[in-house]
Amino acid sequence: MQQIIQGALALGLLWSIMTIGVYCTYRILNIADLTAEGSITLGAATAAAAIVAGTNPFAASALAFCAGALAGLSTALLHTKLRIPPLLAGILTMIALYSVNLRVMGKANLPLLRVQSVYSGLENMGLTKNMATIVFGGGAALLVIVILYWFFGTEIGCAIRATGINARMSRAQGINTDAMKTIGLMLGNALIALSGALIAQYQSFADIQMGTGSIVIGLASVIIGEVLFGKKGFFSRFVSLVFGAVTYRLIIAGVLKMGMNANDLKLFTAITVAIALSLPVFSEYISTFKKSLRTEELPCSKS
Amino acid sequence: MLEIVNLTKVFNPSTVNEMVALAGVSLSLNEGDYVAVIGGNGAGKSTLLNAIAGVYPPDGGRIEIDGKDVKSLPEHKRAAFLGRVFQDPMMGTAGDMLIEENLALARRRGKFRTLSWSISTAERNEYRELLSGLGLGLEDRLKTKAKLLSGGQRQALTLVMATLRNPKVLLLDEHAAALDPKTAATVMEITDRIVGSHNLTTLMITHNMHDAIKHGNRLIMMHKGTVVVDIRGKEKESLTVPDLLAQFQIASGDSFTDDRALLG
Numbered sequence: 233m234q235q236i237i238q239g240a241l242a243l244g245l246l247w248s249i250m251t252i253g254v255y256c257t258y259r260i261l262n263i264a265d266l267t268a269e270g271s272i273t274l275g276a277a278t279a280a281a282a283i284v285a286g287t288n289p290f291a292a293s294a295l296a297f298c299a300g301a302l303a304g305l306s307t308a309l310l311h312t313k314l315r316i317p318p319l320l321a322g323i324l325t326m327i328a329l330y331s332v333n334l335r336v337m338g339k340a341n342l343p344l345l346r347v348q349s350v351y352s353g354l355e356n357m358g359l360t361k362n363m364a365t366i367v368f369g370g371g372a373a374l375l376v377i378v379i380l381y382w383f384f385g386t387e388i389g390c391a392i393r394a395t396g397i398n399a400r401m402s403r404a405q406g407i408n409t410d411a412m413k414t415i416g417l418m419l420g421n422a423l424i425a426l427s428g429a430l431i432a433q434y435q436s437f438a439d440i441q442m443g444t445g446s447i448v449i450g451l452a453s454v455i456i457g458e459v460l461f462g463k464k465g466f467f468s469r470f471v472s473l474v475f476g477a478v479t480y481r482l483i484i485a486g487v488l489k490m491g492m493n494a495n496d497l498k499l500f501t502a503i504t505v506a507i508a509l510s511l512p513v514f515s516e517y518i519s520t521f522k523k524s525l526r527t528e529e530l531p532c533s534k535s
Numbered sequence: 536m537l538e539i540v541n542l543t544k545v546f547n548p549s550t551v552n553e554m555v556a557l558a559g560v561s562l563s564l565n566e567g568d569y570v571a572v573i574g575g576n577g578a579g580k581s582t583l584l585n586a587i588a589g590v591y592p593p594d595g596g597r598i599e600i601d602g603k604d605v606k607s608l609p610e611h612k613r614a615a616f617l618g619r620v621f622q623d624p625m626m627g628t629a630g631d632m633l634i635e636e637n638l639a640l641a642r643r644r645g646k647f648r649t650l651s652w653s654i655s656t657a658e659r660n661e662y663r664e665l666l667s668g669l670g671l672g673l674e675d676r677l678k679t680k681a682k683l684l685s686g687g688q689r690q691a692l693t694l695v696m697a698t699l700r701n702p703k704v705l706l707l708d709e710h711a712a713a714l715d716p717k718t719a720a721t722v723m724e725i726t727d728r729i730v731g732s733h734n735l736t737t738l739m740i741t742h743n744m745h746d747a748i749k750h751g752n753r754l755i756m757m758h759k760g761t762v763v764v765d766i767r768g769k770e771k772e773s774l775t776v777p778d779l780l781a782q783f784q785i786a787s788g789d790s791f792t793d794d795r796a797l798l799g
């Protein structure tokens with residue numbers, strides 16, 4: 233039991249970086265970016281191939297981060313230069329990445345046995361793989377949050393946020409919205425690929441299929457985080473994403489333990505996300521109902 | 536300050552939906568000109584402002600701002616010279632960002648954005664002072680999200696944002712039209728104050744004939760993509776609504792039709 237919880241915690245922390253990447257595009261840029269499905273595998277493939285070729289695992293993970301940024305750049309260029317709608321641009325990159333990932337790995341599944349990983353150092357200090365991953369993954373997630381919190385408070389970061397909220401106003405305020413979308417998509421996919429690299433090193437293999445459904449898992453984690461842990465300040469919002477990702481993993485571990493067939497997991501996840509996405513609709517019903525109880529309109533003009 | 540020569544714009548050319556929105560508009564604004572723009576539905580007023588702002592490229596003609604040809608500049612670069620307020624109060628601000636964040640975005644218009652912090656304490660004091668000038672109590676609400684403001688407050692905030700960096704030209708597209716009459720009057724009064732204190736060159740579209748007559752030192756009327764009436768100075772001061780309608784009829788050979796016009 234403890235083993236299962238530790239495993240879920242470890243995997244949840246690694247996936248939380250992916251969740252933060254999804255948040256960058258889905259919530260901050262307001263783009264449903266399907267590149268994610270390809271870039272998480274790209275990150276895993278790049279890191280695995282590099283490690284097998286003898287690269288230092290940290291350098292390999294950094295390489296995966298950069299590869300993810302390039303995937304985001306591809307989607308951004310398709311969208312901003314060729315004016316392809318973002319959803320379709322993401323799908324195109326995702327499909328293209330399937331071939332790219334096979335090229336990078338040379339085969340559909342690349343095992344990482346008897347090689348160093350980013351967790352090796354902690355394991356050598358006597359931690360189990362799960363504990364090493366929890367410590368490293370938690371540290372990595374915290375570092376990402378601190379950096380992003382700073383970044384989205386800078387002039388460029390604020391311009392990216394404004395672009396996602398109101399592109400027309402942003403252009404009127406002199407913001408190059410195409411450039412901001414490009415930065416946001418690159419950043420998001422770089423984080424997603426980094427997450428893929430860390431996941432591959434944890435599970436000791438990269439697989440061409442590992443990205444399938446990942447965008448839905450990312451969305452599920454974003455929404456669980458928002459629903460359960462609120463969305464107050466910017467910092468706590470990022471932290472809630474980590475809680476969301478971990479909670480999702482605990483739920484999955486729980487239903488598997490209760491005897492759910494692993495093949496039904498994706499169906500279960502899809503239903504969970506559908507319910508979670510429709511929550512605002514329900515709360516809208518509730519608030520309109522409440523409003524209809526109030527007789528007087530609030531005064532809405534100047535003091 | 537603003538020089539427009541023979542500007543043309545056709546939407547959906549050579550299709551059944553072809554629409555000549557601007558049929559050769561020429562307009563020259565001197566520094567400090569405060570011009571009310573009126574005209575019927577589809578006369579091309581918004582298209583003119585959007586073409587100046589670079590929302591879409593015109594088909595022909597020239598646009599010069601302060602002697603500089605801006606036709607090849609994309610929208611976000613032209614923003615360095617322009618301030619804009621839209622009809623929809625939701626449109627002018629980023630609703631999910633704080634009032635001070637919105638102002639900070641506007642303050643960096645035309646500047647290169649860097650990785651330095653988006654807002655400084657010194658700025659906050661500046662914003663507080665600017666907002667207190669509006670008399671709407673916004674100076675105490677810097678940390679409020681813009682979407683929580685009323686329509687009138689948002690338009691006032693957008694006006695401050697648009698004029699924060701002393702634009703060469705201020706473009707207002709029916710910026711008081713979505714507000715109730717009392718709030719609209721307040722926003723118009725704020726507009727006069729800001730335009731006056733900075734001596735801003737301004738193009739203001741309005742459907743309210745009285746506003747068009749009352750505000751600004753010049754009035755133009757558009758019809759079918761051209762400027763058909765241009766009244767300024769002393770002549771404008773003594774203008775009445777019937778005068779205006781008569782002038783329009785003479786100039787265009789058409790009677791004035793505008794289902795939203797407020798005639799009296």
Ligand SMILES: Nc1ncnc2c1ncn2[C@@H]1O[C@H](COP(=O)(O)OP(=O)(O)OP(=O)(O)O)[C@@H](O)[C@H]1O
Pocket residue numbers: 546547554555556574575576577578579580581582583
């Ligand atoms: N993006 C567009 N695509 C196609 N046609 C357009 C577009 N924008 C404007 N038009 C057309 O161009 C003509 C001029 O429109 P414009 O918005 O400039 O009118 P307006 O004077 O602002 O009218 P209103 O007072 O109703 O706002 C209209 O016939 C309109 O249908």
Ligand SMILES: [Mg+2]
Pocket residue numbers: 580581582
């Ligand atoms: Mg219009």
